[in-house]
Amino acid sequence: MSRIEISKVNKYYGDVHVLKDLDLVVEDGDFMTLLGPSGCGKTTTLRVIAGLEAPQRGTLSIGGVKAADGEVNFNMPPAKRGVNLVFQSYALWPHMTVFENVAFGLVIKKMAKAKITEKVTGALGRLHIQEFAERYPSELSGGQQQRVAIARSIVSEPRVLLLDEPLSNLDAKLRIEMRSELKRLHQELKTTVVYVTHDQVEALTMSTKIAVFFEGRLVQVDTPKGLYGNPVELRVADFIGNPKINFVECCCSTDGDALVTDSVLGRMVLDRAAARNARFPPMGVEPVACGVSSVLAIRPEHVHIGRVRTPGAVPCRIYSALPAGSETLIQAAVNGDMIMAKVIGQEEFGQDESAWLSVQTDKLNVYDKASGRIALGALS
Amino acid sequence: MIRESPERPSAGVRKAPSRFLEKSGNMLVSLFTNPYNVISLVSLVLLAYLIVVPVGEMVRTSFTWQPKDARLVETAVPGAFTAYHWVQMLSSEVSRAMLWEPLLNSLAVALWVSAISLVIGGLMAWVTTRTDLPGRKFFAFCVLVPYMLPSWYKALAWIAVFKNERIGGYPGFLNAIFGWSPPDWLSYGFLPIVITLSIHYYAFAYLLISSALSSIGGDLEEMGEIAGASRFTILRKITFPLVLPAILSSFILTFSRAIGTFGVPAFLGLKVNYYTISTMLFASVRNRQTVQAYILSIVLIFLAVLTVYMNQKMIGKRKSYTTIGGKGTRKNLVKLGKWTNPILSALILFIVVAVIFPVVILLLQSFLERDGIYKPDNLTLHYWIGESTRLIGEGEPGIFRNGAMWRALGTTMKLVLVSSVIATFVGLILGYVISRGRKKLSGRVIEQVSFLPYLIPSIAFGAIYLSMFSRPHFFIPVLYGTLAILILISVVKYLPFSVRAGTSNMMQIGSELEEAAMIEGASFARRFFRIVMPLAGKGFVSGFILIFISAMKELDLVVLLMTPATSTLTALTYSYADSGFHQFSDAVITVIVAIIMVVYVLAGKIGKVDMSKGLGG
Numbered sequence A: 001m002s003r004i005e006i007s008k009v010n011k012y013y014g015d016v017h018v019l020k021d022l023d024l025v026v027e028d029g030d031f032m033t034l035l036g037p038s039g040c041g042k043t044t045t046l047r048v049i050a051g052l053e054a055p056q057r058g059t060l061s062i063g064g065v066k067a068a069d070g071e072v073n074f075n076m077p078p079a080k081r082g083v084n085l086v087f088q089s090y091a092l093w094p095h096m097t098v099f100e101n102v103a104f105g106l107v108i109k110k111m112a113k114a115k116i117t118e119k120v121t122g123a124l125g126r127l128h129i130q131e132f133a134e135r136y137p138s139e140l141s142g143g144q145q146q147r148v149a150i151a152r153s154i155v156s157e158p159r160v161l162l163l164d165e166p167l168s169n170l171d172a173k174l175r176i177e178m179r180s181e182l183k184r185l186h187q188e189l190k191t192t193v194v195y196v197t198h199d200q201v202e203a204l205t206m207s208t209k210i211a212v213f214f215e216g217r218l219v220q221v222d223t224p225k226g227l228y229g230n231p232v233e234l235r236v237a238d239f240i241g242n243p244k245i246n247f248v249e250c251c252c253s254t255d256g257d258a259l260v261t262d263s264v265l266g267r268m269v270l271d272r273a274a275a276r277n278a279r280f281p282p283m284g285v286e287p288v289a290c291g292v293s294s295v296l297a298i299r300p301e302h303v304h305i306g307r308v309r310t311p312g313a314v315p316c317r318i319y320s321a322l323p324a325g326s327e328t329l330i331q332a333a334v335n336g337d338m339i340m341a342k343v344i345g346q347e348e349f350g351q352d353e354s355a356w357l358s359v360q361t362d363k364l365n366v367y368d369k370a371s372g373r374i375a376l377g378a379l380s
Numbered sequence B: 001m002i003r004e005s006p007e008r009p010s011a012g013v014r015k016a017p018s019r020f021l022e023k024s025g026n027m028l029v030s031l032f033t034n035p036y037n038v039i040s041l042v043s044l045v046l047l048a049y050l051i052v053v054p055v056g057e058m059v060r061t062s063f064t065w066q067p068k069d070a071r072l073v074e075t076a077v078p079g080a081f082t083a084y085h086w087v088q089m090l091s092s093e094v095s096r097a098m099l100w101e102p103l104l105n106s107l108a109v110a111l112w113v114s115a116i117s118l119v120i121g122g123l124m125a126w127v128t129t130r131t132d133l134p135g136r137k138f139f140a141f142c143v144l145v146p147y148m149l150p151s152w153y154k155a156l157a158w159i160a161v162f163k164n165e166r167i168g169g170y171p172g173f174l175n176a177i178f179g180w181s182p183p184d185w186l187s188y189g190f191l192p193i194v195i196t197l198s199i200h201y202y203a204f205a206y207l208l209i210s211s212a213l214s215s216i217g218g219d220l221e222e223m224g225e226i227a228g229a230s231r232f233t234i235l236r237k238i239t240f241p242l243v244l245p246a247i248l249s250s251f252i253l254t255f256s257r258a259i260g261t262f263g264v265p266a267f268l269g270l271k272v273n274y275y276t277i278s279t280m281l282f283a284s285v286r287n288r289q290t291v292q293a294y295i296l297s298i299v300l301i302f303l304a305v306l307t308v309y310m311n312q313k314m315i316g317k318r319k320s321y322t323t324i325g326g327k328g329t330r331k332n333l334v335k336l337g338k339w340t341n342p343i344l345s346a347l348i349l350f351i352v353v354a355v356i357f358p359v360v361i362l363l364l365q366s367f368l369e370r371d372g373i374y375k376p377d378n379l380t381l382h383y384w385i386g387e388s389t390r391l392i393g394e395g396e397p398g399i400f401r402n403g404a405m406w407r408a409l410g411t412t413m414k415l416v417l418v419s420s421v422i423a424t425f426v427g428l429i430l431g432y433v434i435s436r437g438r439k440k441l442s443g444r445v446i447e448q449v450s451f452l453p454y455l456i457p458s459i460a461f462g463a464i465y466l467s468m469f470s471r472p473h474f475f476i477p478v479l480y481g482t483l484a485i486l487i488l489i490s491v492v493k494y495l496p497f498s499v500r501a502g503t504s505n506m507m508q509i510g511s512e513l514e515e516a517a518m519i520e521g522a523s524f525a526r527r528f529f530r531i532v533m534p535l536a537g538k539g540f541v542s543g544f545i546l547i548f549i550s551a552m553k554e555l556d557l558v559v560l561l562m563t564p565a566t567s568t569l570t571a572l573t574y575s576y577a578d579s580g581f582h583q584f585s586d587a588v589i590t591v592i593v594a595i596i597m598v599v600y601v602l603a604g605k606i607g608k609v610d611m612s613k614g615l616g617g
Helices: A042-050 A098-108 A113-126 A142-154 A172-189 A200-206 A224-229 A234-239 B007-014 B016-033 B035-062 B084-090 B095-130 B136-142 B151-162 B173-178 B190-215 B218-226 B231-258 B263-272 B277-286 B290-315 B337-366 B403-436 B441-455 B458-469 B483-493 B495-507 B511-519 B524-552 B569-578 B582-606
Strands: A004-013 A016-026 A031-035 A057-062 A065-069 A083-086 A160-164 A192-197 A209-214 A217-222 A246-255 A258-263 A266-271 A292-298 A303-306 A314-324 A327-334 A337-344 A354-359 A365-368 A374-376
Touching: A004 A042, A016 A042, A016 A217, A031 A042, A031 A200, A042 A057, A042 A083, A042 A160, A042 A192, A083 A142, A083 B218, A098 A113, A098 A142, A113 A142, A142 A160, A142 A172, A160 A172, A172 A192, A172 A200, A192 A200, A200 A224, A209 A224, A209 A234, A217 A224, A217 A234, A234 A246, A234 A292, A234 A365, A246 A337, A258 A292, A303 A337, A327 A354, B016 B035, B035 B290, B035 B403, B035 B441, B035 B458, B035 B483, B084 B095, B084 B290, B095 B136, B095 B190, B095 B231, B095 B263, B095 B277, B095 B290, B095 B337, B136 B337, B151 B173, B151 B190, B151 B263, B151 B337, B151 B569, B151 B582, B190 B231, B190 B263, B218 B231, B231 B290, B263 B277, B263 B569, B277 B290, B277 B458, B290 B441, B290 B458, B337 B582, B403 B441, B403 B483, B403 B495, B403 B524, B403 B569, B403 B582, B441 B495, B458 B483, B483 B495, B495 B524, B511 B524, B524 B582, B569 B582
Parallel strands: A031 A192, A031 A209, A083 A160, A160 A192
Antiparallel strands: A004 A016, A004 A057, A057 A065, A209 A217, A246 A258, A246 A292, A258 A266, A292 A365, A303 A354, A314 A327, A314 A354, A327 A337, A365 A374
16 A cells, blocks of 8 residues: 655755645555646655655655654655655666666665566566667667666556656657656556656646645645646646636626626626535625626637627637647737637638637636635536 | 759760869868868968977987987997987886886876875865865865965975985974984985875866766765665765766876976985986986987876876776766765764865965075074065075075066066967867867867877976977977977967867857858858857856966976076076075965965956866876
């Protein structure tokens, strides 16, 4: 069993507070991605799990066994934790052959020679790099080095596999190839994976769960689908999704069970009963007419642009249309605001053409502008 | 598919002669108008003339009967081929004293110096890069100071302290204060030579090993930790193999420098007839035994080439590692704990002994009216600012009233400034050719040839230029006795460093910056001076300072070439010390050290100067 439980972990480097009261549970068999901009503490979290950094406060347990406790300065050595790690730089030892690199940990454990050969060959085979066993890392391409690093990390059959931005040094094509390779490995080996990345596509495509970090704090843990559909904060909404989500400022008021928003997109009436975590009005303030300023967050794929006027549509002017084969990105100006729409197929619009813009109201998220927290989440 | 048009071959046949002429004409024009080719050609010719020809001439001379040989050997025909000199040198009654003993001494000194330097430098590198020692940055600066000063500076200090009664003259510090006359083996010869050279050359090991240690990503060691290796196993199986190439290199580098060094063995060895190859070479030149001096030079060059070849052989391609430093490479510094204070004390003690004490003792000595009497009423400023008097130093006035001193200062400043500017500039031009011609034969040949002076020990280089330029040579007049020959030899000797600095500088300037200007229609000269040079400015300054410091403390290179009229400060120091005027030599070298330290500190203020590029002499 390899459930990882992090509770109230704090980590400082000198005066810099890197992890702030971190609570995170990674269930057995999860593919948990730690996602966030650089410097947000995700790599530090990984290093705490690996045992390379000791937290100053808080505890960590792996598979029900306590691995670190800041209060009593306890930090189990990495090798005892049943974890293994793939570094961003691969950290292959340049003076050892591929075989020696992969076998190193087993030799340290004083495993029998025949057994080592069998295991190493197995790991190399699993990653399709048997033929490079006698080469040195410098004689391999980046993608091959990456495979060696992964082979080295799985040869000891760790309960938890930790990956620190393993794909960031690969080119786009290899990255896609390795993504599916890693996903397959996870399912075959049935280990728990903790994966650090700042690439949201990697996170959304591979993980069973994603933990989003900002400035040393864990902001949201959710499934990829949940994270994409209902980001809990404006900055998460801003971070996830490409092309970026549209933000439109609005004024909110309640009308019975409905939430009424007024913005450049006109008046919209949203059904609070049908929505997720409808916490409006925030902070218990009952709004008058247009009292609480909020932000509407609309994904580009939920914006529709057409030449025919539909109910609820507002007039817009096409700023630019960017056909990209399977889809077309359209930027449109609505009363001075720029709205991005993603339309399937190749819509043909001329520059400065007038059109009608409407949004799918059941996919909207509404955020409180002051706190940045979600006020009303769409059903996704 | 694109096919060649059918009429083209026939057209080619019909118009073959004119087309051929046109084609070769165009090629010639582009060959001689392409600035790259012109520069390559000129540099190759100059490099060959200044480096390859002199060595060849020396070898040829050593196999030729000389005019004065006719007096000794009847069969000698001046100008004809002979192996006589080599046979004389290698197996005759003089060869033991002339060659074998000095050779053994040189080898022993070089081996011991390399080994001791490695231990001192390696330990310091580890302490300053891998431990949590307080004030590591400060120590990293301090431990390089001895290297900034001339190596024979420490030899002078050694004599001032350990001089014994055997030689006569004034007593050393120990003798004067404690009345104890140190034994010969402690005052002169092998042991003091090894110690003073080690205190100088450990800087190589320090620089190479510390840069190797800090280039090892922390992740390589952390990975070992995850695999369950103990600290010691990680050190043995991961860290040590990774710095091994640096360890070998620094050993070889120290060895090849120490074997040819002149100043220290001259100050500490000659008085007790302890000769190394370099001091024997110097003595041969003084005694006008030119051919013997050549053979000794060739032996020195051979030894240097051999060590560098061994270095290449041992380290090879695969084993020189450059690791990509990952992002997660926070260094896990070793906690020294209870070892902090002992190590700190040892370091401070070392700096006191190797840096502060020599400065203090030589400064103090320069204030003693009568040498060796450390009493307040014996203090004087005479050697600095005194008028000439018959009572002291055979009427030499204090150095600041001394014409010889001011001439030497002028010569030194001219020499050092001019040669470092020229060397840096030449380094940039050759660096340009090398970096833009990486894939061409010319670029690679220029790179290799400009490295050759590295293999020729300074004193041997001086001997070569002495023979070559003491008579007119091709279109060059007699240069011996002029400042020009000192500038020339300095520029050529420092080429390996200036070219290396220039090349790495040029590599950072993308050729597309230049190509963009080419499209705008800028001429080559314009591109070079308006685009390449300004961008190379910072590297220019740091290269300049490194060469400035090396030239400032240079003795070996110029000691054979200077005349009283072109004496440098270092040569003046040497001749004062040689004639027993220690207070004068102390005062002059203090001036040298002051200039070097001011430049070094200024350089640190102006910008980062990477001392590891200046592994000169």
